[in-house]
Amino acid sequence: MPGVGKYIYSQQLSQYKFAEGHPFDPLRLEITTDLLRHMHVLFSDEIVAPLPASFETLTLVHDPGYIELVQNASLKNLTIGKNLSCGLGTDDNPIFCNMHEAASLTVGATVKAAELVLKKQTDHSLNISGGLHHAKQNQASGFCIYNDIAVAIAWIRKKYRIRVMYIDTDAHHGDGVQWFFYSDPNVLTVSIHEAGRYLFPGTGNIDEMGVGMGRGYCLNLPLEPYTNDCSYMECLEKLLITAAKNFRPDIIVSQHGCDIHYLDPLTHISVTNKTLSYIPQLIHTLAHEYAQGKWVALGGGGYDIWNVVPRAWSLVWGEVSNRTIPRELPRTWLEKWGRISPVTLLRTLCDTFCSHEDHPHIEEIREKNIVNLNRLMGCLQGGGHHIKGLQLQK
Ligand SMILES: [Zn+2]
Numbered sequence: 001m002p003g004v005g006k007y008i009y010s011q012q013l014s015q016y017k018f019a020e021g022h023p024f025d026p027l028r029l030e031i032t033t034d035l036l037r038h039m040h041v042l043f044s045d046e047i048v049a050p051l052p053a054s055f056e057t058l059t060l061v062h063d064p065g066y067i068e069l070v071q072n073a074s075l076k077n078l079t080i081g082k083n084l085s086c087g088l089g090t091d092d093n094p095i096f097c098n099m100h101e102a103a104s105l106t107v108g109a110t111v112k113a114a115e116l117v118l119k120k121q122t123d124h125s126l127n128i129s130g131g132l133h134h135a136k137q138n139q140a141s142g143f144c145i146y147n148d149i150a151v152a153i154a155w156i157r158k159k160y161r162i163r164v165m166y167i168d169t170d171a172h173h174g175d176g177v178q179w180f181f182y183s184d185p186n187v188l189t190v191s192i193h194e195a196g197r198y199l200f201p202g203t204g205n206i207d208e209m210g211v212g213m214g215r216g217y218c219l220n221l222p223l224e225p226y227t228n229d230c231s232y233m234e235c236l237e238k239l240l241i242t243a244a245k246n247f248r249p250d251i252i253v254s255q256h257g258c259d260i261h262y263l264d265p266l267t268h269i270s271v272t273n274k275t276l277s278y279i280p281q282l283i284h285t286l287a288h289e290y291a292q293g294k295w296v297a298l299g300g301g302g303y304d305i306w307n308v309v310p311r312a313w314s315l316v317w318g319e320v321s322n323r324t325i326p327r328e329l330p331r332t333w334l335e336k337w338g339r340i341s342p343v344t345l346l347r348t349l350c351d352t353f354c355s356h357e358d359h360p361h362i363e364e365i366r367e368k369n370i371v372n373l374n375r376l377m378g379c380l381q382g383g384g385h386h387i388k389g390l391q392l393q394k
């Protein structure tokens with residue numbers, strides 16, 4: 001019945017595992033799903049197991065030669081970790097057994113999430129294993145082998161020909177998805193991220209706005225390191241509301257990388273769960289206001305798998321399933337995972353403290369973000385001479 005969210009998940013998704021000690025740890029999928037079960041906010045009839053994406057589906061985005069390379073690299077007799085090409089076999093993307101199968105399943109999960117929404121079996125869906133936004137046509141990048149997001153959006157475009165708004169709130173720029181749809185006026189990509197001069201992949205400047213017919217359908221807002229809740233939410237709200245109002249999407253696809261949290265070890269954006277709660281809330285509202293509720297939510301980055309990922313993605317599921325998530329984490333879950341966690345587990349859903357909140361340059365950071373936001377909004381509202389696609393309709 002529409003109105004109830006679907007959660008795309010199976011234990012097989014945890015096979016997407018590069019190596020021991022690699023920061024992209026699929027254990028986070030299990031810890032998060034287990035938390036939702038212990039909270040009694042996720043039930044078996046809401047869970048849909050994915051199937052791997054077919055070779056043909058993958059070719060909507062990836063070169064057949066690249067897929068074959070991944071397939072060959074996945075064979076057990078190949079030297080694990082051996083440097084190949086196309087970004088495979090590097091420190092970021094080491095080769096692992098059944099890499100093709102694992103990555104295809106992640107893509108299949110995101111396509112399934114989109115399919116359920118478009119076949120009206122649900123209004124909203126969530127695939128926390130998805131959100132691998134860095135993978136390119138013929139290149140693995142930043143822990144991403146196949147780009148599940150781009151494949152799903154290409155699949156939506158091919159099958160339904162509707163307008164897709166993609167929102168990426170990961171700390172890293174959503175480069176892979178951006179480049180796939182850079183000349184397509186039917187896919188609006190919006191990425192808000194830590195500025196490329198401080199963080200991988202280095203792109204995502206305001207002047208990357210799309211080309212040809214797609215000019216104006218790619219929006220990037222780079223943020224300063226140590227951006228806090230107040231500045232982040234201020235920028236996000238203005239940007240997303242204006243963009244959705246102008247573009248009027250038929251469906252929203254969002255990537256919820258939670259590496260913007262101040263505890264994340266890989267990035268420097270310093271928000272708390274206040275922002276990580278606000279993001280899905282705002283996107284949920286926009287989905288109902290502009291896209292008849294059609295919303296596909298995905299995971300993404302998040303490298304504090306104990307104290308950030310489970311709490312942040314519970315908040316996403318709360319919006320997707322339209323349920324209130326308990327403020328206190330269940331004692332049973334804390335005891336179970338506390339036994340193996342190397343850090344003390346936080347006991348509440350909300351953060352009561354942020355170590356960077358009193359950063360000495362907090363006002364300067366906010367001002368720089370506002371300058372960038374105004375530059376981008378100026379273009380959006382027709383102040384930029386070259387932006388045709390997204391002029392504000394009066
Ligand atoms: Zn809803």
Ligand SMILES: [Zn+2]
Nearest residue numbers: 170171172301
């Ligand atoms: Zn990230």
